[in-house]
Amino acid sequence: MGEKQRAGVDIQRYAFFRFMLPEEEIGRDDIEITVDYGVDPETKTVVANVWARIENTMIKGFVYTEYVPRVEKSEEQCRLIAAAINRNTLFYRHLQAFLAWVQKNQLNTEPN
Numbered sequence: 001m002g003e004k005q006r007a008g009v010d011i012q013r014y015a016f017f018r019f020m021l022p023e024e025e026i027g028r029d030d031i032e033i034t035v036d037y038g039v040d041p042e043t044k045t046v047v048a049n050v051w052a053r054i055e056n057t058m059i060k061g062f063v064y065t066e067y068v069p070r071v072e073k074s075e076e077q078c079r080l081i082a083a084a085i086n087r088n089t090l091f092y093r094h095l096q097a098f099l100a101w102v103q104k105n106q107l108n109t110e111p112n
Contacts, residue, residue: 014038015038016035017035017081018033019082026092030056031052031095032053032054033063034052035049035050036048036051037081045067045070046069046070046080047066047067048067050085052098061102063095064091066088068080068084
């Protein structure tokens with residue numbers, strides 16, 4: 001039999017940043033991208049979970065996960081993650097799927 005697991009809380013620290021996606025990127029000027037990221041203890045790479053939100057609404061959805069090398073300076077880490085997101089066609093495909101879901105469900109995207 002394997003080792004007995006201890007009961008407890010698995011606490012991990014994550015950092016966060018956000019930015020507005022330029023209108024030229026997706027044809028809308030109200031898309032806020034948020035990223036929470038932390039270091040995977042096993043691989044020592046940075047795992048960044050990317051979310052999209054319609055600005056001034058409560059409509060938010062998970063887009064995808066990006067993996068990047070770890071760097072020491074947090075500002076440089078944010079730039080590295082943002083560049084990886086911008087280069088990844090998977091990001092744009094999943095973002096378009098999220099926006100199509102919003103439209104299909106006719107969710108109110110008017111400001112609160």
